[in-house]
Every structure is written in C-alpha cells, then in structure tokens.
Amino acid sequence: MSHSFSSYLEHFGLHQRPFSLTPDPEFLFWSDAARGAYAMLQYGLATRSPITLLTGEIGAGKTVLLQHFIEEAEDDDALSIALVTNTRPNTRDILQWLLPELTKSDLSEEGKFLKVQEFLIQEYNEGRRVLLVIDEAQNLSPEALEELRMLTNINLGKEEVLQLFLIGQPELRDHVRRPDLVQFAQRVAANYHLPYMKPETVAHYIAHRLKIAGGRSSIFSKQAAMLVYEATGGVPRLINQLCDMSLTYAFAQNEAVVKRATVQSVLDDGIFFAPVQRA
Template sequence: MNEYSKNDSFAGLLRAQQGEAVNISPSDHSTEQPGSSSLDIYTSHFGLTERPFSLVPDPDFLFWSDVHRRAYTMLEYGIITRAPITLITGEVGAGKTTLVHHLLKKLDGGVKVGMISNAHGSRGELLRWVLMALDQPANPESTYVDLFSEFQTYLIDEYSQGNRVVLIFDEAQNLSRESLEELRMFTNINSNKDELLQLVLVGQPELRDIVGRADMRQFAQRVAANFHLTAMDAKTVRKYVAHRLDVAGAKRNFFSPTATNLVYEVTGGVPRLVNQLCDLAMVYSFAKQQKSVTQATVQRVLDDGAFFGASDLVNKDDLLR
C-alpha cells in the first residue's frame, strides 16, 4: 500500500517548506549555514551539511563515473597537447560544465582562460564576447579590423610572457556556422609549432552533428580532441546518488534501491535530472518526517507533477544515444 493516503495534500508540503508544518527546535538548525533559505531546512533533518542534489554545477560534488573520467582525460589531453580545437558534447545536464569548472581549478598560472557562454551575433560581436571574456577592452566604436588587431596583439603579448590562451565556449551548439568559421580563422594566428590560442567547445549533441557536416570539413580538421558524454546507466546512478549523499555529510545512503531504480527509469541517467528528482524526493520525505526515501516517495513526486523535468523527457533510448 502506498505510504501516502489519497487525502494527503501538497499544501502540507508547502507549509513544511515554510517551516509551519513541522516543529523544529533551535538545535535542529545546527548544521545550517548562515543565510541558508527555508528550502534547505531538510539538511538538518537528514543530518547533512549541505544539499546533496543542487542543480548548480559544483566541482566538489563531481562523481567520477567511467565516462566522466574519459571525458575529463580528453579535456586534459586537448590542453596538454595544445590541440587547436577540443570538442566535448553531451546531453543537457550530463555534467559537461562541471567538468570544465574542475579543469579550471587545475590549470596553472601560465594559462589565460576566457569563458564564453551563449555567445551570439555577428562575427564582430563574437570577437567582442571574446575580448570581454579575456578582460580586454572592446570599444563599441571599433571596427572588426581594430578588434581583431587588439585580439592578435593580446595573444602575441601573452605568448611573449610564456603564457598561452584558452577560450572555452559553453553552449557552443548555439553558435552559427559563420561564428564557427570565425573561430577556425582565429586558430590561423597559430604558426608552426607555436600555439598562441586553443579553443574548447562544449555543447549539446547537435554541435557534433554541425561539425560533422560536409561544409564544416575545414573546421573538423582542426578538432584534435573530442568526446561525447553519455548519460549514466542504472548501476552508475546508484553509485552517483550514494556519492552525492556522502559528500554532503550523510552517514548512510537513505535512498532505497527501488527508489534509485525509479529515479534512473524516469531520468534516463541524466545527472541534472537525477539531482532534480532526488532533491524533490528528499523534500517530500522531510515533509512526512521520514528518514528514508522510498520508491513510494519518488512515485508521489511524479504523481503530483512536481518533477517538471519529466515533461522534457523523450524516449530513454534517445537520452542514451
């Protein structure tokens, strides 16, 4: 029998989130950090130091599945070998940005990094995005030739100081063909064995499709390192959930095996969706003052329509392609 009666309402959950439905003594807040919101109130209930399933990319929670380890190795390979272009693709929420943030923490001072997210516009506007990411001036009145000259001068100056420049484009699937061609032209600044500039493109699977087109052959030839990050399988999801709980200070894995299996079935093993559903399940368990998350808890989240990620899911085979 489902642990929730049909008469249970979501209003009770909302009151619990606002601290109205559950009596909590001052000592129960001992694990909360100053400034934490009422939405984090379940951390003390489960004996945690922080929320284990936040949707914000956090390298401290990085789980090294086999596929993530291979993807990161390819990222490192691209940087170390000074590959002109490194391409990392994967489904929405697969963990691409988290890997990039981990890489940024490991780079030494001799690497100057410009991070560009959702760049768009004409080629001149793309160059402005690049200069701003490198903390360089980009005068609105400057012509494209002026901007390119400033960019090239910057690269040469950094090279003369023993530095190299890496531009990382997140959500690169949104770049137009014209923009991608412009990025290829940037790599022409490199000469002989001297690599002044490296590009890392991170994006969704369609980026891989774009680069594979016949009219993108010249761009593809500059891609010296690439990897496609797939979703997690059921076994990996179980390890992933346990890992996130452990990092957050849990003394045990309080997600039942059947609960984790249902999470996998619904999310297809996409990390961001796993985080979202697990977080909601923990809120539901907290509202019922339960110390474990069961399959029935996860099912109630789904039945209530609280998991918005479910509306975006396609066939699981598509998620794992």
C-alpha cells in the first residue's frame, strides 16, 4: 500500500487513531464487566479492604481501568497512592516501593520494616491512609506476597493504615490459593475477574472508540465487527490491532466503510498475528 499509515484519519473524519495499542483512559469503554471491576475497586477502597484483587487475561483492559481509577482516587487528599508497575519474579523490594529512600539505607530487613511502619503511622496521624497498587502482580513470589501480608498487619486499633490492590493475570488467583498462603488469602476482602468481551460488546466497543476519535460509529459494518470478534476472541488489545489494520486497508481501497471482506483481507494476508487464547 503506497498511502501513508496515518492518512486514513482524514479519510474517515477522525482526529486521532481510535485503536491505538497504548492504554488511554480517554477511550475507556464502560462494558458491564468494566463497571463491575471498577465498582469492586471502589468497594475495596471504601471498605478499607486489606487486600483487593483484580485479575484478567492479557489484554483484557486491566491497565486502562486501573489508570482511570488512580486518576479519580488522586483527588482524595486523605489518600497516598504508591503505584508499582515493574514487578519481577522473586522480587523482594516491597519495602522500598513504599519508602524509596530505603534503597540507599544499610538498615537490616527488620530495621527497614520498622521504618515503613513509622511512615505508615505518620501518614495516618496526618490524616492519610496509604494505598499500594501493584500491577502485573502475578510475577510476585510467595515470599513477596507473604511480606505484603505482614505489611497489612500494621494497623492502629481497628484502623487499616495500608491497603493493597493487586492487579494481574489469572494465575495471580492460583498463587493466592496456595496452601502456604492461606493467611494471605484470608485478607482478600474484594476480588473481581475481568473476562473477554462477548460479540455484542465488541460491536459496541468498536463504535465507542470511533466516536471518541471523532468519527462515525458506523464506520465498521456489523458483519465486520462480528469477524473482528471471531478473530480476536474479544480481547481488547487484539481488537485494537485488527481494527487499526482494517481501517488502513479500507482507506487504501478508498472504501467509506470497513466491511467484513476488508477484515478478511487483513486476515488472509497474514499480517495480523493472534496468539492462541486460553479456554
């Protein structure tokens, strides 16, 4: 195709790419599942749940939902939020996530724990509670999860001074159910699993993103949207990828609408790579 990649924007009357792969809260689509997950996060925060779990398959939309939640929560002056997004297997850097200055400290593990306890109590005395949000939490080792549980034991009377939000792939739930983590599991007071989209939801999702980007919600035909669902299994990240390619193909063919045949052409050319989905 000789046309430049971004030229389809003008062709379809769009002011930005509707199907960018980068999570963007502006495009957040409030499906029933997204509303349920968001309500659970709000419930966990409001009830001061020690540990809240949000799980979902890769590309199911956890990150954009979390970004929106944090943007809203940051308006609360009585809340201090620490966000961790670079977890690695067997990580033991839990304490310095809450107090970065501990990276330069030569204190013992016990000394660092006491420092964190002092910090949490100080935040509480100043009218703030602390929320530690860990994305990709399925990468945490059992030792790290146990260390997190010990942190949630720091409280003043009946008041929780630290809450945990753990966001991750489905195996996070399996980790938490391990026999040696029964005490951790008992502290999980709120949890939600974000599923992939159903066929009718995919059609609404595509129309929503087109509208947010300034275009007509009918740029994709119903038949095209159905094929997008069949090819992606309802995974938002894959939907975005296939729809973006389909818009490029439709533009190159000077079509005003993305038809089922357009999407099929993308699939036939083999440029859309869809990983095998879990059952």
